[in-house]
Amino acid sequence: MKKKRSGVLRPEGPDKLRGLARYVDDLPFPGGLHGATLRSTVPRGRIRAIRFDPDFPWDECVTATAADIPGQNCVALIEEDQPLLADGEVRHAMEPIVLVAHAERHRVYEALGHIHVEYEPLEPVLSMEDALEAKVPVRAPDNVIKRISIDKGDVDGALAGADVVVEGEYRVPHQEQAYIENQGMTARFEEDGTLLVEGSLQCPYYVQKALVRAFALPKEKVRVVQATTGGGFGGKEEYPSMVAGHAALLARKAGRPVKIVYDRTEDMVATTKRHPARVRHRTGLTREGKLVAQDIDVLMDGGAYATLSPVVLSRGALHATGPYECPNVRVRACMVATNTPPNGAFRGFGAPQTLFAAELHWERIAGALKKDALRLRRLNLVREGSETATGQVLHESVGARDVLEAVVRRGRYSEKKREYARWNRSRRHPSWRGIGVSVCHHGAGFTGSGEAFLASRVALALTRKGEIRVLTSSTEIGQGTIAAFTGLAARTLGVPEEWVTIERADTGLVPDSGPTVASRTCMIVGGLVERAAQRLRERILESTGRMPSTRAEMVREARRLCGREPALRVEEQYTHPPEIRWDEETYRGDAYPVYGYGATVVDLEVDRTTFEVRVRRLTTAVDVGRALSPRLVEGQVMGGVTQALGYALLENADYHDGVMQNPQLTNYLIPTALDTPPLDVMIVQRPYSRGPLGAKGVGELPMDIPAPAVAAAVHDATGLLLTELPILPERILEAFSSDPAHRQR
Amino acid sequence: MTRLTVNGRVRVFRGHPFTRLVDVLREGFGLTGTKEGCGEGECGACTVLVDGQPVMSCLVPVCQVEGRRVETIESLGGLERLDPLQKALLEEGGAQCGICTPGMVMTAHAWVRRGGSSRPAAIREALAGNLCRCTGYQHIVDAVARVVRERDRRRGDAKRPSRATSRTARRTGRHR
Numbered sequence: 001m002k003k004k005r006s007g008v009l010r011p012e013g014p015d016k017l018r019g020l021a022r023y024v025d026d027l028p029f030p031g032g033l034h035g036a037t038l039r040s041t042v043p044r045g046r047i048r049a050i051r052f053d054p055d056f057p058w059d060e061c062v063t064a065t066a067a068d069i070p071g072q073n074c075v076a077l078i079e080e081d082q083p084l085l086a087d088g089e090v091r092h093a094m095e096p097i098v099l100v101a102h103a104e105r106h107r108v109y110e111a112l113g114h115i116h117v118e119y120e121p122l123e124p125v126l127s128m129e130d131a132l133e134a135k136v137p138v139r140a141p142d143n144v145i146k147r148i149s150i151d152k153g154d155v156d157g158a159l160a161g162a163d164v165v166v167e168g169e170y171r172v173p174h175q176e177q178a179y180i181e182n183q184g185m186t187a188r189f190e191e192d193g194t195l196l197v198e199g200s201l202q203c204p205y206y207v208q209k210a211l212v213r214a215f216a217l218p219k220e221k222v223r224v225v226q227a228t229t230g231g232g233f234g235g236k237e238e239y240p241s242m243v244a245g246h247a248a249l250l251a252r253k254a255g256r257p258v259k260i261v262y263d264r265t266e267d268m269v270a271t272t273k274r275h276p277a278r279v280r281h282r283t284g285l286t287r288e289g290k291l292v293a294q295d296i297d298v299l300m301d302g303g304a305y306a307t308l309s310p311v312v313l314s315r316g317a318l319h320a321t322g323p324y325e326c327p328n329v330r331v332r333a334c335m336v337a338t339n340t341p342p343n344g345a346f347r348g349f350g351a352p353q354t355l356f357a358a359e360l361h362w363e364r365i366a367g368a369l370k371k372d373a374l375r376l377r378r379l380n381l382v383r384e385g386s387e388t389a390t391g392q393v394l395h396e397s398v399g400a401r402d403v404l405e406a407v408v409r410r411g412r413y414s415e416k417k418r419e420y421a422r423w424n425r426s427r428r429h430p431s432w433r434g435i436g437v438s439v440c441h442h443g444a445g446f447t448g449s450g451e452a453f454l455a456s457r458v459a460l461a462l463t464r465k466g467e468i469r470v471l472t473s474s475t476e477i478g479q480g481t482i483a484a485f486t487g488l489a490a491r492t493l494g495v496p497e498e499w500v501t502i503e504r505a506d507t508g509l510v511p512d513s514g515p516t517v518a519s520r521t522c523m524i525v526g527g528l529v530e531r532a533a534q535r536l537r538e539r540i541l542e543s544t545g546r547m548p549s550t551r552a553e554m555v556r557e558a559r560r561l562c563g564r565e566p567a568l569r570v571e572e573q574y575t576h577p578p579e580i581r582w583d584e585e586t587y588r589g590d591a592y593p594v595y596g597y598g599a600t601v602v603d604l605e606v607d608r609t610t611f612e613v614r615v616r617r618l619t620t621a622v623d624v625g626r627a628l629s630p631r632l633v634e635g636q637v638m639g640g641v642t643q644a645l646g647y648a649l650l651e652n653a654d655y656h657d658g659v660m661q662n663p664q665l666t667n668y669l670i671p672t673a674l675d676t677p678p679l680d681v682m683i684v685q686r687p688y689s690r691g692p693l694g695a696k697g698v699g700e701l702p703m704d705i706p707a708p709a710v711a712a713a714v715h716d717a718t719g720l721l722l723t724e725l726p727i728l729p730e731r732i733l734e735a736f737s738s739d740p741a742h743r744q745r
Numbered sequence: 746m747t748r749l750t751v752n753g754r755v756r757v758f759r760g761h762p763f764t765r766l767v768d769v770l771r772e773g774f775g776l777t778g779t780k781e782g783c784g785e786g787e788c789g790a791c792t793v794l795v796d797g798q799p800v801m802s803c804l805v806p807v808c809q810v811e812g813r814r815v816e817t818i819e820s821l822g823g824l825e826r827l828d829p830l831q832k833a834l835l836e837e838g839g840a841q842c843g844i845c846t847p848g849m850v851m852t853a854h855a856w857v858r859r860g861g862s863s864r865p866a867a868i869r870e871a872l873a874g875n876l877c878r879c880t881g882y883q884h885i886v887d888a889v890a891r892v893v894r895e896r897d898r899r900r901g902d903a904k905r906p907s908r909a910t911s912r913t914a915r916r917t918g919r920h921r
């Protein structure tokens with residue numbers, strides 16, 4: 001699809017910069033209809049009737065309800081509990097009920113206003129605490145979607161014997177992915193009955209799986225193509241299956257192509273968010289500050305349907321201890337169902353929630369022990385040979401200490417801490433200043449045996465024209481898949497990057513490489529690209545003795561190697577290393593093949609009058625094994641930490657009656673260039689022997705780290721420990737006023 | 746009927762005079778380089794230049810640009826050639842998913858052209874009306890600063906103080 005020119009960071013970049021890249025709404029769409037969705041207005045109820053105003057010209061429109069679904073009415077993912085269109089019952093506000101298509105976009109929205117749904121309201125459950133109490137059952141049998149337990153050693157015994165026990169409770173809210181391109185999908189049926197959908201998505205084969213089920217079609221008859229995608233961050237992992245199903249349903253009825261593109265409000269109010277969570281810690285330590293027991297309770301709100309929640313909970317639970325070694329650990333994690341729009345994948349996938357608690361808890365511990373939080377971390381951080389809560393021994397590529405020391409030095413943590421203590425004593429200064437640190441780990445790739453089940457595939461093809469094509473369903477969503485794979489294939493083959501192209505993510509052309517999630521693209525799929533390239537290289541060398549060095553020579557050899565075929569193709573499939581073992585039942589073993597590590601120092605000030613927080617500087621170090629392209633890694637880290645700053649300080653999804661009240665970029669604020677401080681990123685290289693050229697995953701790690709460091713820095717500045725995100729000025733004000741003992745410095 | 750100049754060419758739009766400029770450009774004239782991210786003047790993805798000033802085309806009815814000069818992303822660089830700003834953004838890593846990019850480029854282009862400074866803080870102010878969820882802005886700021894410095898070197902007046910201030914930042918007022 002795209003050629004990479006030397007010195008060009010991204011092969012697809014020039015088209016993006018010229019405005020030539022085609023996102024779903026830019027695709028030519030002759031003769032198509034615009035689709036829109038009528039959604040529920042109550043959080044829970046039975047649908048009594050759907051009425052269409054008789055005086056509206058319905059013959060101009062196409063409409064569809066659950067009755068029109070040819071296959072199973074579900075968005076197939078982990079469980080099959082979520083309908084494509086509500087049928088008889090709604091379980092959350094904004095649940096899709098009726099679809100309408102019209103040739104003119106404004107008319108379709110007008111039509112929605114002429115459909116009326118009558119409900120018999122049922123009592124909803126709107127908070128995770130209420131869900132857990134289960135007085136009102138909304139999901140059989142006990143409102144629980146998933147529970148996970150991790151046990152190591154004897155927690156009760158260790159707590160009883162600990163010198164100190166420190167308790168704390170932490171809360172994090174919903175967070176919206178806020179990719180700048182809203183969800184959108186086109187669908188049409190081709191003459192041979194093939195359903196073709198093209199749109200904004202992360203995981204073409206997830207969409208295919210859902211459509212196969214809903215339309216009762218064989219796999220070969222469902223073709224899913226990714227258009228250029230304007231950001232995903234997890235938000236385009238599951239929901240595109242819903243949008244694609246809707247567009248396809250209308251297209252099937254209309255006999256014409258249909259496009260559904262959400263506007264910002266619909267996208268924010270209806271699609272998935274990061275799960276809100278409450279995390280409780282009870283930690284036993286020695287007087288010196290060595291961990292002896294971690295007792296952790298995690299509660300997350302899954303919303304009305306399961307989506308990917310069980311896996312989010314799993315990752316949350318597995319990261320709940322933070323990157324520390326502790327002989328006795330108990331994690332009890334629970335995902336409950338509420339009558340709110342389902343939550344789902346978002347960069348970090350459960351880990352930012354539990355890591356916020358784990359990291360900020362060190363501030364409490366430091367207070368209780370009267371010791372510096374940095375010193376305490378140094379005492380307990382994992383190192384090579386450490387054993388995690390699941391009994392995994394970390395054999396290699398453990399950069400936790402390196403990243404911590406790197407940011408402490410570069411961020412001048414200790415000097416600033418002293419300097420700000422002096423600054424804060426003077427009442428003449430308009431602000432308080434503070435500095436905070438955090439260090440996190442992030443498991444790279446799927447949890448447990450996930451990768452073994454996925455058995456991802458990648459192919460490389462040498463065409464008769466001497467072109468090398470990489471065939472993979474891993475998608476480019478801004479993170480640099482095309483650049484990374486181009487570089488990897490070219491380097492391994494020993495050819496210039498211009499000879500390599502990446503095939504577009506089209507289920508009709510590329511094998512299933514698994515979903516583009518979980519920081520797995522570079523490490524797992526990249527590993528397959530590398531292996532396929534090695535094999536292709538061997539095939540070429542066998543026949544020619546050396547790698548062609550000119551294009552003409554390559555074309556000659558390619559013709560010879562291809563024989564009568566259009567291309568010589570090699571395919572690689574993931575095989576799970578037998579020494580990586582995981583027991584899903586007991587949650588014991590190697591939870592992830594390896595972990596990335598990152599640390600951040602946040603330097604900020606809090607205005608003494610307005611309580612506004614301004615981050616002055618953010619210093620981050622990451623250990624991602626070997627960085628295949630340092631500039632791309634830096635870009636990922638900068639984007640991720642900025643989203644985390646939004647999570648920490650600005651992004652406040654306001655839920656009432658089970659629905660987001662501020663679904664606009666006007667009132668759900670994400671960081672602007674002014675809210676974002678200068679970002680300093682260091683890459684610490686601790687190569688991982690199984691990763692391609694030593695690489696581990698990078699995508700999610702930066703989202704985990706900054707929020708607890710921000711809260712720690714606010715603590716340092718004001719003396720207030722704010723344990724709930726986001727840290728808005730009004731929360732700081734509230735904390736000051738509800739804490740009369742607090743001396744106004 | 747509305748007459749306007751788009752990328753140097755006089756064009757006529759025959760639809761409703763209150764049609765949003767973004768729709769006129771994208772659907773009327775097929776210039777899909779201009780993006781829509783929010784439709785409410787918050788994200789800046791739809792930014793185009795009207796008489797040289799950055800404007801959110803989702804907020805402007807086409808009748809308001811009657812007789813005026815509109816520039817879109819399609820006016821920059823050529824098919825095979827990137828404008829220096831596009832080139833700098835590409836090299837510095839200022840475009841990831843690319844959806845904010847056309848709007849960002851147009852705002853930055855206006856900044857460079859009207860003599861904006863290379864001070865990162867000033868550039869951040871100028872770009873404050875353009876949201877980017879991917880990059881964290883640093884690489885974008887770096888790229889713009891680089892282009893401004895190149896511009897100043899070319900003009901041989903690197904020390905000339907900048908006069909331009911940011912309209913977008915004043916408008917949004919989201920930061921002190």
Ligand code: FES
Binds near residue numbers: 780790
């Ligand atoms: S689309 Fe115009 S500002 Fe967002």
Ligand code: FES
Binds near residue numbers: 876
């Ligand atoms: S590059 Fe994706 S929003 Fe800016």
